[in-house]
Amino acid sequence: QKEVEQNSGPLSVPEGAIASLNCTYSDRVSQSFFWYRQYSGKSPELIMSIYSNGDKEDGRFTAQLNKASQYVSLLIRDSQPSDSATYLCAVINGGGGGADGLTFGKGTHLIIQP
Amino acid sequence: GAVVSQHPSWVICKSGTSVKIECRSLDFQATTMFWYRQFPKQSLMLMATSNEGSKATYEQGVEKDKFLINHASLTLSTLTVTSAHPEDSSFYICSARGGGRGADTQYFGPGTRLTVL
Secondary structure, eight states: OOOEOOOOEEEETTTTSSSEEEEEETTTOOOEEEEEOOOOTSSOOOEEEEESEEEEEEEEEEEEEEEETTTTEEEEOOOOOOEEEEEEEEEESSSSOSSEEEEOOOOEEEEEEE | OOOOOEESEEEEEEEOOOOEEEEEESSSSEEEEEEEEOTTOOOOOEEEEEETSSHHHHHHHTTTTTEEEEEEEETEEEEEEEEGGGOOOEEEEEEEEOOOSSSTTTEEEEOEEEEEE
């Protein structure tokens, strides 16, 4: 059974600071990793995808992947109150190619304090 | 781009009735769509994978005779909850694969909140 682990939080970060969210996964053959943001009562919204070891930056967001450690992280720079949400780490179930669905972590609840 | 819609956004029904939920990819063709379920304060759980023109693949523990999935076209998949019971009350969310930004990226619909009385 594939597992994706996240600290449920809440993680409280002052406005303007860097929020750091972490995720570990159990299946060593996983190749595709995603971060989604979910506001209360809404469906997930894609923030980043990452496939290769290292960092990937998109605006205020940076995803980091370390396949040897089976670890994925998301950094949010210059955190804003609107970033307050639950952040879901997700991994493709199969070896890639899109045929398989996602396994989600339970999510980290992030609170940005004004 | 990569917009997915769902209808209805919420539905309340009596126990024993059937409910159909539609999932549409509005600006791209989706050969594969996925159905997830989310109970309060829990994460999303994959229910089934739907491929256009073929039978859906269900995850372990999901009753295929209760949750009927039809993927009749490249832009439409439907989930029918048959003989719904209160324990089926949940947030049902579909996703569609495609639309650029990586072939295996999934884009989610807004979800359907089902309440069974």
